[in-house]
Amino acid sequence: MSSERYALLRPELDESLARGEVKIARLTKGVTCELKPRHVLIEADTDHPFVYRLIEGWACRVRRLSDSRAQSILIFLPGDLFAVKSMFVRRHPDAVQTLTRALVSRIHYKDLHKAYSSDVDIANRCTWQVMEEERRLHSWVVSLGQGSAEERFALLIVDLHGRLAASGHIEADALSFEMPLTQTQLADHLGITAVHVNRVLRTFRERAIVTVRDGRVSIENLPMLLKTAAALMDAYERSAPEYRGTLATGVSR
């Protein structure tokens, strides 16, 4: 978690969060396990005592409705803590499952809450994770509430790119990266049908803006992509380096 990208973090907390990061890493180290794609880590509405860190791979929080609709609420990328809420609630109303093969470490909520209670750095780091998630949820509410299918998709790509770049998993100027979501999974996240996802992808491909193939996205016209997402983007996202940098210098084809 680089604080680079989160320019709005109060500077006095910078070091505390970095320390909390290390301390939590130390606490969770040891108990790591490898998971297959689509493994349900946390079942909805079931008592669950662990807090996790995603080390490798992708995962997501998904709610399934009784009538077979599903909404993928948040996507987790390497480095993210998740189910921090386990410290406070016995159950979660939605499931967490892997999207790819993944490596996670975990810690019992009691151990983490003990550390949380006695060490401000750890409390800060946990609270920060929840707040960061909340920020992304705000953005996603705006996206689902006001964005067209194309805008939502563009925003998603920009967001994933930004997060992967911020955590160092891809270069900040990378124009291609892995995105292991099927069109059905994209649909559940974007709040549209899989069929329509396919059509949206087609128009982006035909207009040579973004091509998604074999679990990989290639950005062919970044300025155009950013322009499509721009209306939905908040000040945080707009201030991310990959936005200012590349939009200004013009990586257009």
Place this chain on the structure above:
Amino acid sequence: MSSERYALLRPELDESLARGEVKIARLTKGVTCELKPRHVLIEADTDHPFVYRLIEGWACRVRRLSDSRAQSILIFLPGDLFAVKSMFVRRHPDAVQTLTRALVSRIHYKDLHKAYSSDVDIANRCTWQVMEEERRLHSWVVSLGQGSAEERFALLIVDLHGRLAASGHIEADALSFEMPLTQTQLADHLGITAVHVNRVLRTFRERAIVTVRDGRVSIENLPMLLKTAAALMDAYERSAPEYRGTLATGVSR
């Protein structure tokens, strides 16, 4: 904040949260102020050093897009803490404004964070507030992503009713309560146009399920309302007393 409704809270935290509640109330007491309707308390993208408690009235977090679209992200009711994130970030990407005449108390983020650092009860209470908000955001993402306009509206009414009942502002079995949102404000929250809100309200009125008039909602057919919202409701909401109770005992007309 009664823990009644939040049956899933870990029992060992119950007392700590109650203590945190009281301590925060003590910290913020004194500095209260009264605000007019539509007063912008927190401006988007502007440095802001306070954390608030809404004592009376309604408020909401709203993001305005460059092209005049707007999404109301969260609605705050009496008792809610908001802008807890001020402790961690300098600015918020969305504004917070009152919907009615309102009474708020506030505290400087440094003071609160000092208390947060030295008192677990206060840390717990703050983190809990953020987690509770996150839970509602999850639900709202599902609602916007998967729900029809009617389902969203029904869920909103059920949610508001449940929260007002939980905090004791209305009776748990009240079938009518104040809801001081204009149709335009409802539209921005539901992610549909004001015109369509009007039509949705009409169908609910014509089917004698819910009538909204003069800033007040009257539930005329609760089972039907719950049935409409049911698909979108999570286990928390479904387990709320007013759902189990009244659906079971059948308040149908």
Place this chain on the structure above:
DNA sequence: CGCGAGTTTGAGGTCGCTCAACAATGGTGG
């Protein structure tokens, strides 16, 4: 080879949008 999961495409339908007009309300100033 057959199977299942994912992708692609067509045809037709619907939910919700846009534009536009008008009614009801309440506040303001003359």
Place this chain on the structure above:
DNA sequence: CCACCATTGTTGAGCGACCTCAAACTCGCG
């Protein structure tokens, strides 16, 4: 007290984004 205006609510007509259903295609896998 009335004329005026801004805000909110209401309704119609036409349109477009997205959905539903259905079929065909690709691909990896046992």
